[in-house]
Amino acid sequence: MGAALEIRNLHVSVENQPILKGVNLIVKQGEIHALMGPNGSGKSTLANTLMGHPAYEITAGQIIFDGVDLMDLETDERSRMGLFMAFQYPVVIPGVTVANFLRNAINARMKAENPDSKGIPIPAFRKLMIDKMNMLEMDTSFAGRYLNDGFSGGEKKRAEILQMAVLEPRIAIMDETDSGLDIDALRIVAEGAEKLTDSLDMGVLIITHYQRILNHIKPQFVHIMLDGQIVESGGPNLALHLEEHGYDWLREKQNGNGSVS
Amino acid sequence: MSDAEHLEGIRETYDDEYGFHDPDTYVFKARKGLDADIVGQISEMKNEPAWMRDYRLKALEIYRSKPVPTWGPDLSGLNEDDIYFFVKPADQESRSWDDVPDTIKQTFDRLGIPEAEQKFLAGAGAQYDSEMVYHQIKKELASQGVIFKSIEEGLREHEDLFKEYFGTVIPAHDNKYAALNSAVWSGGSFIYVPPGIQIEMPLQAYFRLNTASIGQFERTIIIVDEGAFLHYVEGCTAPTYTTDSLHSGVIEIVVKRGARSRYSTIQNWSDNVYNLVTQRAMVYGDATHEWVDANLGSKVTMKYPSLYLMEPGAHGEILSIAFAGRNQIQDAGGKAVHFAPNTTSQIISKSICKDGGRSSYRGLLKVYPDAANVKSTVVCDALLLDDISESDTYPYIEIENPSVTVGHEATVSKVGDDQLFYLMSRGLNEHEANAMVVNGFLEPLTKELPMEYSIEMNRLIQLQMEGSIG
Numbered sequence: 148m149g150a151a152l153e154i155r156n157l158h159v160s161v162e163n164q165p166i167l168k169g170v171n172l173i174v175k176q177g178e179i180h181a182l183m184g185p186n187g188s189g190k191s192t193l194a195n196t197l198m199g200h201p202a203y204e205i206t207a208g209q210i211i212f213d214g215v216d217l218m219d220l221e222t223d224e225r226s227r228m229g230l231f232m233a234f235q236y237p238v239v240i241p242g243v244t245v246a247n248f249l250r251n252a253i254n255a256r257m258k259a260e261n262p263d264s265k266g267i268p269i270p271a272f273r274k275l276m277i278d279k280m281n282m283l284e285m286d287t288s289f290a291g292r293y294l295n296d297g298f299s300g301g302e303k304k305r306a307e308i309l310q311m312a313v314l315e316p317r318i319a320i321m322d323e324t325d326s327g328l329d330i331d332a333l334r335i336v337a338e339g340a341e342k343l344t345d346s347l348d349m350g351v352l353i354i355t356h357y358q359r360i361l362n363h364i365k366p367q368f369v370h371i372m373l374d375g376q377i378v379e380s381g382g383p384n385l386a387l388h389l390e391e392h393g394y395d396w397l398r399e400k401q402n403g404n405g406s407v408s
Numbered sequence: 409m410s411d412a413e414h415l416e417g418i419r420e421t422y423d424d425e426y427g428f429h430d431p432d433t434y435v436f437k438a439r440k441g442l443d444a445d446i447v448g449q450i451s452e453m454k455n456e457p458a459w460m461r462d463y464r465l466k467a468l469e470i471y472r473s474k475p476v477p478t479w480g481p482d483l484s485g486l487n488e489d490d491i492y493f494f495v496k497p498a499d500q501e502s503r504s505w506d507d508v509p510d511t512i513k514q515t516f517d518r519l520g521i522p523e524a525e526q527k528f529l530a531g532a533g534a535q536y537d538s539e540m541v542y543h544q545i546k547k548e549l550a551s552q553g554v555i556f557k558s559i560e561e562g563l564r565e566h567e568d569l570f571k572e573y574f575g576t577v578i579p580a581h582d583n584k585y586a587a588l589n590s591a592v593w594s595g596g597s598f599i600y601v602p603p604g605i606q607i608e609m610p611l612q613a614y615f616r617l618n619t620a621s622i623g624q625f626e627r628t629i630i631i632v633d634e635g636a637f638l639h640y641v642e643g644c645t646a647p648t649y650t651t652d653s654l655h656s657g658v659i660e661i662v663v664k665r666g667a668r669s670r671y672s673t674i675q676n677w678s679d680n681v682y683n684l685v686t687q688r689a690m691v692y693g694d695a696t697h698e699w700v701d702a703n704l705g706s707k708v709t710m711k712y713p714s715l716y717l718m719e720p721g722a723h724g725e726i727l728s729i730a731f732a733g734r735n736q737i738q739d740a741g742g743k744a745v746h747f748a749p750n751t752t753s754q755i756i757s758k759s760i761c762k763d764g765g766r767s768s769y770r771g772l773l774k775v776y777p778d779a780a781n782v783k784s785t786v787v788c789d790a791l792l793l794d795d796i797s798e799s800d801t802y803p804y805i806e807i808e809n810p811s812v813t814v815g816h817e818a819t820v821s822k823v824g825d826d827q828l829f830y831l832m833s834r835g836l837n838e839h840e841a842n843a844m845v846v847n848g849f850l851e852p853l854t855k856e857l858p859m860e861y862s863i864e865m866n867r868l869i870q871l872q873m874e875g876s877i878g
């Protein structure tokens with residue numbers, strides 16, 4: 148049985164400002180979930196918190212991955228356990244080539260497991276990288292470019308998925324990977340992600356604003372976040388419904404539910 | 409541990425690797441402090457001609473007459489009364505490692521010098537405290553007329569040539585510490601490359617301190633004659649002591665018409681060494697000189713390799729890399745002085761500070777009125793690894809000709825939390841992530857360097873070979 152990522156009643160603050168206000172969600176390996184919600188509702192905050200960004204303070208609740216409480220683990224340990232996040236805003240690392248970076252990332256994993264490991268041999272690494280780049284229809288010259296440095300918006304997103312493909316996580320969070328991609332790139336990236344999902348039995352949490360990507364990589368579950376909480380969960384139709392009606396009906400429903408007005 | 413980790417933790421193992429010292433085995437040690445008697449004693453022990461002794465004594469007066477510079481790092485902790493200005497390590501200089509006294513030879517073995525000599529070098533010299541204990545050059549080079557000797561032998565055996573250049577590139581009155589060196593110089597190399605001779609492998613000199621509270625004042629003269637090529641490499645380390653030591657070298661280089669030369673320094677003194685060095689190259693028509701200056705060690709370094717571009721077509725480059733860790737001040741940079749038209753220069757400085765270390769880029773670009781069509785670029789970048797470290801830039805520009813093209817860029821960046829988070833989210837630990845950012849920062853510079861020859865250089869900079877940082 149695969150691993151699961153369990154988020155229980157998660158409360159998170161940034162600079163003492165509460166952002167997440169009790170999030171509950173379970174993503175199992177092999178499942179595809181979509182997380183939607185208006186700007187500023189807390190989707191990236193959730194993703195960053197899962198990955199252990201130091202700016203995000205957990206004030207209540209738990210994150211359990213494969214039975215382990217992530218609270219006690221550093222970001223790199225979470226990554227090596229098989230958690231991955233494709234960044235909404237990938238970070239530029241000047242002077243470090245994509246190839247060099249990926250090889251170090253693989254080697255870091257191997258060494259963490261076995262301190263005597265010599266790391267991945269160059270030919271094996273080269274083959275791995277070229278295979279994955281081909282899958283994502285990326286020009287291999289990318290391997291020699293500095294990581295995200297001068298990459299176009301779409302190139303950055305593709306490079307994120309390349310990293311995902313090379314690192315083969317168990318659970319991946321893709322934060323707005325679709326934004327900035329042209330129509331062809333969207334298809335290629337989404338299909339690549341879908342292939343990985345199948346071949347690795349990967350669990351995925353796709354954060355997105357648009358139905359489009361979900362045509363290529365079909366979620367079993369769709370969740371909607373509003374003001375730091377998941378207020379609605381359903382099947383793929385929920386995304387279609389949103390596309391048509393926006394979020395207002397949810398806000399109204401929320402207000403009707405609890406507030407005094 | 410990967411090279412990348414070595415790089416970030418670059419001086420963490422200093423005490424084990426370099427900070428050791430040998431029992432005292434010197435054959436002569438002058439008393440502490442500096443006066444005309446000490447200067448006379450040095451001259452006498454070296455059996456010098458009278459003109460040199462007079463030169464020294466005059467330089468001592470110049471040294472006395474100049475105030476301690478206050479425009480840079482604080483030098484008030486440096487007290488000459490606490491310094492041994494001359495410690496003679498051995499009776500004579502050897503041509504074979506077998507003849508070097510055992511204790512000293514063991515130290516150079518441990519530092520990997522004889523091994524490096526065999527593998528990568530066209531010749532090697534080794535200085536221990538005040539004098540060279542070893543100098544040797546490949547036979548075929550010697551037979552082509554290449555001279556590679558200690559500075560003392562240079563004076564003894566090639567007095568005319570020596571006299572023609574000594575003190576001409578850097579006169580005693582150039583600055584206080586050039587004057588000091590001119591008074592008490594001891595050790596260093598004398599190099600002459602005849603016209604058209606291309607020395608493919610580098611010559612290297614290694615400077616080692618052993619005695620506590622010592623002053624080392626090497627003097628080097630390099631003449632690269634017309635159309636010749638030389639790469640000279642200098643490395644240095646010292647034991648870690650609680651008392652301060654002083655290293656104050658003077659390096660004079662003449663690069664004649666159409667010649668090329670490169671002088672690479674990997675300075676890795678212990679944290680108790682004041683390193684105050686003057687080095688300058690005079691570059692003639694269509695000739696090129698490159699300074700590659702890596703400052704990793706020392707307590708305080710003040711060092712601004714300079715280029716005097718004397719004739720049309722002269723070109724010079726300075727690559728300066730500084731690393732300032734805890735309790736270290738690296739005041740480094742470079743000077744390009746354009747005397748002639750159609751001369752070009754480039755200065756690239758990269759500094760890294762951590763644990764409260766301070767680095768400054770201090771540079772001068774000067775263009776004289778007659779120097780038309782000069783091109784010069786200066787790029788200085790600093791990377792701070794934490795909030796308690798600091799970096800400054802002091803670029804001085806004096807341009808007296810309107811036809812000059814100058815580019816100047818300076819950046820200071822900090823390894824950001826977002827960069828670390830991004831790299832760590834791919835499984836690198838914090839140390840590896842930091843190292844990767846540092847490597848990336850140095851990459852534009854390391855691409856330029858050949859570095860197979862030096863042990864410290866490998867530690868400083870990731871080899872460009874595949875597999876190096878994995």
Ligand SMILES: Nc1ncnc2c1ncn2[C@@H]1O[C@H](COP(=O)(O)OP(=O)(O)OP(=O)(O)O)[C@@H](O)[C@H]1O
Pocket residue numbers: 161162166184185186187188189190191192193202235
């Ligand atoms: N590092 C941070 N520092 C300060 N405020 C932050 C930080 N991260 C998130 N916030 C704040 O938290 C709130 C939620 O932001 P978050 O990025 O999680 O939204 P989102 O749902 O991902 O929005 P979008 O759809 O626009 O990407 C916003 O008000 C944002 O300004």
Ligand SMILES: [Mg+2]
Pocket residue numbers: 190191192235322323
């Ligand atoms: Mg977001």
